[in-house]
Structure formats: C-alpha cells, structure tokens
Amino acid sequence: MINRVMNGGDFLINLMMMLIERVGLIIILAFFLVNIPQFRRLLFRTDTVTKVELIVIFSLFTIIANLIGIEISPNNDTDVTPLLLNVSPGDSVANIRILTVTVSGIIGGPFVGSVVGMVAGVHRILQESFTLDALFYLPSSIIIGFLSGLFSIQKQHHFAIMKAWQGFLIGLLMESIQMIFILIFSPTGWTLVKYIAIPMITIGALGTSVFLSIISLYFRQEVDVQAAQTKTVLQLALRTLPEFRQGLNKTAAKKVVELILKYTSFEAAGISNEHKILAFAGTGQDHHIAGQEIKTSLSEKAINSGEVQIGNNAKEINCKVPNCPLHSAIVVPLVAQNKIVGSLKLYHTEQWKLSPVEIQLGTGLGEILAMQIMLGEMEKQSNLVRDAEIKSLQAQVNPHFFFNAINTISAVMRINSDQARSLLLQLSTYFRSNLLGVRETVIPLAKEFEHVKAYLSLEQTRFPDKYEINFNNTVDENVMIPPFSIQILVENAIKHAFSKSKTNNVVSIRVARIKDKLELRVADNGSGIDKEIIGKIGKDAISSKKGSGTALQNLSARLSGLYGSDGELKVDSDHYGTVVRVVIPYMEKGEGEK
Structure with missing residues (x-):
C-alpha cells in the first residue's frame, strides 16, 4: 500500500493525476475491446441476448473501476493499493465507476445501464461491508445508468453521430448527479x-468523451474502408442488369457470381434457386457445386423464412460438408412477384468478418438482383400483341437515372449509411414499380404515388432544396390509372422546366374527378415551352437539346390504345410555367383491368 498525505491544491492535483491513470487503464481496455469482432457485433444489435452480453462486459468494467479506486481518509490521505477490496470505516473512495455506468447506458440503452448501475452499486456497498452509510450508492448508480440510457440511439449504427463534446456533457451531468447523492446522503458529504x-x-x-470517441472512431474507420468499395458494388448491380433477361438460370447466375467476386472483397459467392445451387465461385467451390442440393442450413433458413440470414461462424452457417472453409456469410432471399425464387450467398473465410456496411450492401444487392430476375420473367410473359406493344412502352428504364441514383447512394453512404440504405430501398421500389408496369396495363393510384415518391426521394437527395413538390389528391387511391401516367409528367417537369432556375422551383400534382372523368394534372412554375413545339408534344418526336419528347409520345399512344378517344393528353404553357393534364375515364378497381 502506498500512502500519500497532502493538502489543498496539491491534494486536488494529485487526485486528478491518479484518476487520469485509472481512466487511462479503462480507455486501453476499451481500445482492445473494439478490436474484438464479437464485441463490435454487439454495437449493431438490440436483441435480448446482446443486452445480456453487454451487461456482463460493462459489469466487469465497473467492478474493475471500483477495485482500482483511490481510498481517501478524513485527513486527505490517499491510499493506493493494487486492488481496493475493502474500504476502512470512515474513509471514502474516488473512482471512475460512474464513467463505466454512463457509457454502458449510452451504448446499451436504459435497461443495460440500469442493470450495470445496480451491479456497480452493489459492489461498491460490498467494499464498505454493507454499512447503512453506503446504501445510497445503489439507487444513485441505477438512476445514472437509466438516465444515461435515455441518450442511447437505439439503432446502434447511428451511434457514430454522437460527438465527443456530447459525451463530455453527458459524463458531466452523470458525475454531478453522483456528487449530489454524496452531498445529501454521505455522513461526510460536504467535506468529501x-x-x-x-x-x-x-x-x-473527459473519460466518457474519450471512451465514446474510441467507439465512434471504429464506426468512422468502418465507413471509410467500406465506402471505397460502395460505388464499385453499386456499379456491379448495373453490370449484372442484363444477365437475368432470360430469368434465373445457371448461365446468368455463373456470370453474376464471377462479377461479385471480381468487384468485392468476399472470398466466395453463390446463387441458388429454391432447392439447388445454380452457380458458385471462390473458396469452397470444390463441394458447393452447381446442380447439387443446397449445402448450408443458413441458406435453407433464408429461403424458408424469406428473411436475410447472417452467419458469423461455421456452426451458424452449418455446411453439410465437414471442414468447410467458409466461416461467415450473409444469405439474401431473392423475392420475385411475392415468391421466393432463390438466394444470394456471400462468404468470408474468417469468423466475424462481415462488417455492417457489407451486410447492408449484400442486402441491397440481393434486392436489385431480385428485381432483375423479375424483369427477366416479365419479359417472357407477354402473350397478346396489343398488351405487348403497350407494355414495351412501359418497360423503358432510363439508364442515366439508374447510374445517377447509384452515384448519389455512393456519396450518401460516406456520411450516412442509414440514409443510403433508405435510398437503396427507394431505388428498389422504383424498379418494382417499373416491373409492375410491365405486367399491368392499369394499376391503383396508390401504386403510382409510390413510384413517384420513390423517384422524387432519389432526385431530391441528389438536388437538395431545389424542388418543392405539392400533392393534392381528392379521389380514392384505389382508382385505376395507366402505370407511369403521373411519374412521366413529374420526371418531365423536373428535367426540362427549371434549366434556368436553381431555387423556388415548384411542381404541383393534383388528381381530381370531373364528372365521369379522372384528371391527372402536373403543373410547374418553370420557364415554359416554346409555342412552336407545344402542338407536337405527345404526337411526334421532337428534336431538342433537352430531349426528344418520346416519353410523352409513348404516354399518349398508351392512352389512345387503352381508352381510344376517351383518353387525352393536354399541354398548356406560357412564361409562367407549364400544365400537363391526362384525362381518362374514371374507373374503380376491378373495372377495365387487363
């Protein structure tokens, strides 16, 4: 035991230095902790098992914090021992217990913080042999753990947003609460x-701030490392677009898995249908062979449940071949037309190797591949010549929009992986709506609104604050309209109306019933259309630097094919803006569907 006697300023300075030493030990432990894959996994999950594991880890931290505390006697003597197992009667302790309780709450939430606080309080009372004077440590620690948990952002991958100064303020508040308890309930309150x-x-x-900064640093490094491959992976989706034109088959699957290995860091990739492996490339291809039955229980679970499955070790993957070298995997079910048609499987040879960003990218890639498979299936289903002609007009996909969307998502992924995930889902919705248009000649208004909003979400992310979009609908959203009737008009306005203006650009969308007709109206406050070409819009191709007018020409042709003279496309424009209206017969769901 080392005994130090000091007074006044010397006491404060020396106490502060000793506390810094102890915080340093906890920080070192935190640094090693975030380099353990099993612990990093806990930062991204909120299930019950994860909470229990966090409680165990931080309970050990808080017990260590108590054991390396500094015993202070009433004369300002400080006793430094290797482990502070017992506190002498009348003495007090300075430690960093509250730091560990606070961090546990921020990372794990109120429940984890409260339980860790309870463990911290009970152990602190044990150090004083369960004297009545020490009982207040239990409620104070629980309250601090609970309150710090209220600052937890429940989806832990958002946690990287927390700044160092925010952690400092939270730590400041929680330590102050502990001082208030000591002041009120300790016999030597004010003196201590x-x-x-x-x-x-x-x-x-400061310790709370540094502890959280270490964990946040891991998040930033994770995003920086993976952001470099994000654009490549999304471009991979574009490269695989043509492969499934003939549906899900061995030839297409083989090309896709080879592209995945070429453009990602995965050691193996496979695609299966519901029962058999269609293609496999990389490590393990000696026994994961095309044409054979699916080898892993993880793939079977993904196909049976329809949910993405994560395997972090060989046991969770559960390959039927002993000594399979694949030790971590993400399996994404491929869903086309509300039916599971197969799975995309991405593997690493090391345990716990999958990063959160790779999981998000794998999921998004699986969704896009499913859309491509659906597109291929849709192309094989055209039966009637008249429907085939209409659907071919609907099936156009603008490659520039897709490429721009990929670049936008790539850029967003660097700063906000959740927003990028949301945009990826919007891109999936956009293509799903395109595919719905291939299959149907009329769809509910609600589906068209989904399509429009998915498109606008991507465009407004690409050009923030450039457009104001107003929706005004006065009819039942089950009313039936041709696919893309509104989307084409909105896209046309955004592309062509505001070339001379970057702000105060307004697009108004209105759907209303006029007697037995339905009017779809899209208006903008842009620069207007030249009078010489207004009469040609919807009738002829127009030679222009801004576009060819093919989209509106196709829309007009579909209206004519579906409704004859009852379907109209009308355009009015002047220097105050443009109004485009589609007028069709009013039909409820079930009427006129094909």
Missing part, C-alpha cells in the same frame, strides 16, 4: 464533495 467533486466530475466527463 469539496475535495473530490472537481477532479471526479472533470476526469469522468
């Missing part, structure tokens, strides 16, 4: 607080 408040509050707050 007057000496330890400044060192413990300051060092505790």
Whole structure:
C-alpha cells in the first residue's frame, strides 16, 4: 500500500493525476475491446441476448473501476493499493465507476445501464461491508445508468453521430448527479464533495468523451474502408442488369457470381434457386457445386423464412460438408412477384468478418438482383400483341437515372449509411414499380404515388432544396390509372422546366374527378415551352437539346390504345410555367383491368 498525505491544491492535483491513470487503464481496455469482432457485433444489435452480453462486459468494467479506486481518509490521505477490496470505516473512495455506468447506458440503452448501475452499486456497498452509510450508492448508480440510457440511439449504427463534446456533457451531468447523492446522503458529504467533486466530475466527463470517441472512431474507420468499395458494388448491380433477361438460370447466375467476386472483397459467392445451387465461385467451390442440393442450413433458413440470414461462424452457417472453409456469410432471399425464387450467398473465410456496411450492401444487392430476375420473367410473359406493344412502352428504364441514383447512394453512404440504405430501398421500389408496369396495363393510384415518391426521394437527395413538390389528391387511391401516367409528367417537369432556375422551383400534382372523368394534372412554375413545339408534344418526336419528347409520345399512344378517344393528353404553357393534364375515364378497381 502506498500512502500519500497532502493538502489543498496539491491534494486536488494529485487526485486528478491518479484518476487520469485509472481512466487511462479503462480507455486501453476499451481500445482492445473494439478490436474484438464479437464485441463490435454487439454495437449493431438490440436483441435480448446482446443486452445480456453487454451487461456482463460493462459489469466487469465497473467492478474493475471500483477495485482500482483511490481510498481517501478524513485527513486527505490517499491510499493506493493494487486492488481496493475493502474500504476502512470512515474513509471514502474516488473512482471512475460512474464513467463505466454512463457509457454502458449510452451504448446499451436504459435497461443495460440500469442493470450495470445496480451491479456497480452493489459492489461498491460490498467494499464498505454493507454499512447503512453506503446504501445510497445503489439507487444513485441505477438512476445514472437509466438516465444515461435515455441518450442511447437505439439503432446502434447511428451511434457514430454522437460527438465527443456530447459525451463530455453527458459524463458531466452523470458525475454531478453522483456528487449530489454524496452531498445529501454521505455522513461526510460536504467535506468529501469539496475535495473530490472537481477532479471526479472533470476526469469522468473527459473519460466518457474519450471512451465514446474510441467507439465512434471504429464506426468512422468502418465507413471509410467500406465506402471505397460502395460505388464499385453499386456499379456491379448495373453490370449484372442484363444477365437475368432470360430469368434465373445457371448461365446468368455463373456470370453474376464471377462479377461479385471480381468487384468485392468476399472470398466466395453463390446463387441458388429454391432447392439447388445454380452457380458458385471462390473458396469452397470444390463441394458447393452447381446442380447439387443446397449445402448450408443458413441458406435453407433464408429461403424458408424469406428473411436475410447472417452467419458469423461455421456452426451458424452449418455446411453439410465437414471442414468447410467458409466461416461467415450473409444469405439474401431473392423475392420475385411475392415468391421466393432463390438466394444470394456471400462468404468470408474468417469468423466475424462481415462488417455492417457489407451486410447492408449484400442486402441491397440481393434486392436489385431480385428485381432483375423479375424483369427477366416479365419479359417472357407477354402473350397478346396489343398488351405487348403497350407494355414495351412501359418497360423503358432510363439508364442515366439508374447510374445517377447509384452515384448519389455512393456519396450518401460516406456520411450516412442509414440514409443510403433508405435510398437503396427507394431505388428498389422504383424498379418494382417499373416491373409492375410491365405486367399491368392499369394499376391503383396508390401504386403510382409510390413510384413517384420513390423517384422524387432519389432526385431530391441528389438536388437538395431545389424542388418543392405539392400533392393534392381528392379521389380514392384505389382508382385505376395507366402505370407511369403521373411519374412521366413529374420526371418531365423536373428535367426540362427549371434549366434556368436553381431555387423556388415548384411542381404541383393534383388528381381530381370531373364528372365521369379522372384528371391527372402536373403543373410547374418553370420557364415554359416554346409555342412552336407545344402542338407536337405527345404526337411526334421532337428534336431538342433537352430531349426528344418520346416519353410523352409513348404516354399518349398508351392512352389512345387503352381508352381510344376517351383518353387525352393536354399541354398548356406560357412564361409562367407549364400544365400537363391526362384525362381518362374514371374507373374503380376491378373495372377495365387487363
């Protein structure tokens, strides 16, 4: 035991230095912890098992914090022992227990923080042999754990947003709460607080900030490392677009898995149908052979449940071949027309190798491949010549929009992986709506609105604050309209109306019933259309730097094919803007569907 006697300023300075030493030990432990894959996994999950594991880890941290505490006697003596198992009667302790409780709450939420606080309080009472004077440590620690948990962002991958100064303020508040409890309930309250408040509050707050910064640093490094491959992976989706034109088959699957291995860091990739492997490339291809039955239980579970499955070790993957070298995997079910048609499987040879960004990218890639498969199936289903002609007009996909969307998502992924995930889902919705248009000649208004909003979400992310979009609908959203009737008009307005203006651009969408007709109206406050070409819009191709007018020409042709003279496309324009209207017969769901 080392005994140090000091007074006044010397006491505060020395106490602060000793607390810094102890915070340093906890910080070192935190640094090693975030380099353990099993712990990093806990930062992205919120299930019950994860909470229990976090409680165990942080309970050990808080017990260590108690054991390396500094015993202070009433004369300002500080006793430094290797492990502070017992506190002498009348003495007090300065430690960093509250730091560990605070961090546990921020990372794990109120429940984890409260339980860790309870463990911290009970152990602190044990150090004082369960004396009545020490009982207040239990409620104070639980309250601090719960309150710090209220600052937890439940989806832990958002946690990287927390700044160091925010962690400092939270630590400052929680340490201050502990000082208030000591002041009120400790027999030596004021005498003790007057000496330890400044060192413990300051060092505790700084320690909380540094602890959280270490974890946040991991998140930033993770995003930086994976962002470099994000654009490549999304471009991979574009490269695989033509492969499934003939549906899900061995030839297409083989080309896709080879592209995946070429453009990603996965060691193996496979595609299966519901029962058999269609293609496999990379490590393990000696026994994961095309044409054979699916080898892993993880793939079977994904196909049976329709949910993405993650395997972090060989046991979770459960390959039927002993000593399979694949030790971590993500399996994404491929869903086409509300039916599971197969799975995309991406593997690493190391346990716990999958990063959260890779999981998100794998999921998004699987969704896009499913859309491509659906597109291929749709192309084989055209039966009637008249429907085939109409659907071929509907099936046009603008490659520039797709490429721009990929670049936008790639850029967003660097700063906000959740927003990028949301945009990827919007892109999936956009293509799903395109495919719905291939299959149907009329769809509910609600489906068209989904398509429009998915398109606008991507465009408004690409050009923030450039467009204001107003929706005004006065009819039942089950009313039937041709696919793309509104989307084409909105896209046309955004592309062509505002070339001279970057702000105060308004697009108004209105759907209304006029007697037995339905009017779809899209208006903008743009620069207008030249009078010489207004009469040609919807009738002829127009030679222009801004476009050819093919989309509106196709829309007009579909209206004519579906409704004859009852379907009209009308365009009015002047220097105040343009109004485009589609007028069709009003039909409820079930009427006139093909």
